[in-house]
Amino acid sequence: MFSKTCKYGIRAVLYLSVHTDGENKAGVKEIAEALKVPRHFLGKILQMLSKNNFISSSKGPGGGFYLSEENRSVTMDKIIMCLDGPDVFSSCVLGLPNCSNENPCPLHIQAFAFRDGLKYQMKHQTIDEFARRIEREAIRI
Amino acid sequence: MFSKTCKYGIRAVLYLSVHTDGENKAGVKEIAEALKVPRHFLGKILQMLSKNNFISSSKGPGGGFYLSEENRSVTMDKIIMCLDGPDVFSSCVLGLPNCSNENPCPLHIQAFAFRDGLKYQMKHQTIDEFARRIEREAIRI
DNA sequence: ATAATAAAAGACTATTTTATCTTTTATGTG
DNA sequence: CACATAAAAGATAAAATAGTCTTTTATTAT
Numbered sequence: 001m002f003s004k005t006c007k008y009g010i011r012a013v014l015y016l017s018v019h020t021d022g023e024n025k026a027g028v029k030e031i032a033e034a035l036k037v038p039r040h041f042l043g044k045i046l047q048m049l050s051k052n053n054f055i056s057s058s059k060g061p062g063g064g065f066y067l068s069e070e071n072r073s074v075t076m077d078k079i080i081m082c083l084d085g086p087d088v089f090s091s092c093v094l095g096l097p098n099c100s101n102e103n104p105c106p107l108h109i110q111a112f113a114f115r116d117g118l119k120y121q122m123k124h125q126t127i128d129e130f131a132r133r134i135e136r137e138a139i140r141i
Numbered sequence: 142m143f144s145k146t147c148k149y150g151i152r153a154v155l156y157l158s159v160h161t162d163g164e165n166k167a168g169v170k171e172i173a174e175a176l177k178v179p180r181h182f183l184g185k186i187l188q189m190l191s192k193n194n195f196i197s198s199s200k201g202p203g204g205g206f207y208l209s210e211e212n213r214s215v216t217m218d219k220i221i222m223c224l225d226g227p228d229v230f231s232s233c234v235l236g237l238p239n240c241s242n243e244n245p246c247p248l249h250i251q252a253f254a255f256r257d258g259l260k261y262q263m264k265h266q267t268i269d270e271f272a273r274r275i276e277r278e279a280i281r282i
Numbered sequence: 283a284t285a286a287t288a289a290a291a292g293a294c295t296a297t298t299t300t301a302t303c304t305t306t307t308a309t310g311t312g
Numbered sequence: 313c314a315c316a317t318a319a320a321a322g323a324t325a326a327a328a329t330a331g332t333c334t335t336t337t338a339t340t341a342t
Contacts, residue, residue, distance in 0.1 A: 001142055001256075004330065007236045014247055027288065041331050047290065060339025061287040076248075095148045096281070106155055106271055106280055107217075110262035114255040115142075121251035130247055139247055140237070145300065168318065182301050188320060201309030202317045287340080295332070300325100307320070312313105 006083040008037045009045045013079055014141045016055055016067040017131035025064030035141065045083065052082050067127065076130065077122035089119035147224040149178045150186045154220055155282045157196055157208040158272035166205030176282065186224065193223050208268070217271065218263035230260035 002010070012031055020026050028046060032039035046065055049055045054074060057065045080088060092099035093111040101108070134141065143151070153172055161167050169187060173180035187206055190196045195215060198206045221229060233240035234252040242249070275282065 001234055001252075004236070007234075010248070011235060029288090038331055040333070043289080044291095044331090050289085057289060058339075059287085059289045059337075060341095062340065063288050063338090065289085093142055093148075094152060095145070104280060106275055106282060107151070110266070111142075111259055114259045114262075117258075118252055118255045121255075125251070134247055139245060141247060170318090179301055181303070184319080185301090185321095191319085198319060199309080200307075200317080200319045201311095203310065204308090204318050206319085283342100285340100285342080288338090290335100290337070292335080293333085295330100297330070298328080300327070302325070303323085305320100305322075308318085310317080311315085 002080065002088070003084055004041075005045055006080055006088075008035065008042055009049060009083045010076070010079060011035050011037070011141050012042060012046060012065075013049065013055060013067070013127060014130055014134060016065055017072065017127045018134055018141070020064075020066035022066065022068060025058065025062070025066040027064040031065070049079070049082065054079055054082060072128035072131070073126050075123055075126050077119060079127075080122060089115055089122075143221065143229070144225055145182075146186055147221055147229075149176065149183055150190060150224045151217070151220060152176050152178070152282050153183060153187060153206075154190065154196060154208070154268060155271055155275060157206055158213060158268045159275055159282070161205075161207035163207065163209060166199065166203070166207040168205040172206070190220070190223065195220055195223060213269035213272070214267050216264055216267050218260060220268075221263060230256055230263075 012035065015031055015034060016026060028039060028043045031046075032042045035042070046055065046057070050057045050065065054071060055065055056068050056071065057063070077089070092105050093107050093115070094105045096105045099105045099108055101112070104112075133139065153176065156172055156175060157167060169180060169184045172187075173183045176183070187196065187198070191198045191206065195212060196206055197209050197212065198204070218230070233246050234248050234256070235246045237246040240246045240249055242253070245253075274280065
């Protein structure tokens, strides 16, 4: 479904959402160790998310990555599409071009509802909503 | 979602289901051209499916691949798991170990229903049922 | 100013997936 | 039997993804 880049990225954003704000930041090292993911690889991913303004960063001592208030209201599908491209949810499961309800691939009917459902879920839940649930239900990241 | 191996494999099986039987067989060349997929790569995939008895083959002149009667009643999930491994439908979307309803990852609730739904669909539809619908509704493979 | 810190950027390596090419084995036909 | 056909098998190669290491740039504190 998602690439490792995307998996690590989603988890990192969620980590930032529960552990940082404008005051408290987190460095790549801390995040990588907490999530048990390769440090430098995660660095690249955070760079990309930062460049696209999904997360914030500051250099120098006391610096690190963090999630601003505005970024908390971003929906998860944006993060996912930033890392895995805009077609993650819409490209044909069998790889056929122009697969649609009108011109479906053999698996279209079966697959469409489910992929679209996942997309809907991601499109209608903000980072902040994820963060609250993670804290409320003590969910691991 | 699925690897190219799996996508090509599914399509090849469906091709065999509508174009072959014990009498009429299809060679790798024919199938690859019809599906517009790399010939030798497809050969490997067909070999694998054949080795696992999901399709039949015969060497020599007039030989090729085909789908026997028994193989038509196999459900699609078997083909998929043969090519992409047994965990395609069950592994955690975020890659976390032991992700379950009891110990969920942050996306589990959102993702589970949909992945499980797709699995259910594939588990309850046979190759033959796919073939009939493809013919009835003139669906491309 | 200098030193320390931490992200940004770039180059490089490794692994996995995808794809190609060649040789071998089996089988049917003249 | 010789020959053509086609899958099976094995060896390579190319591309994409994943992961590492080093250098540069910006920022803070002493």
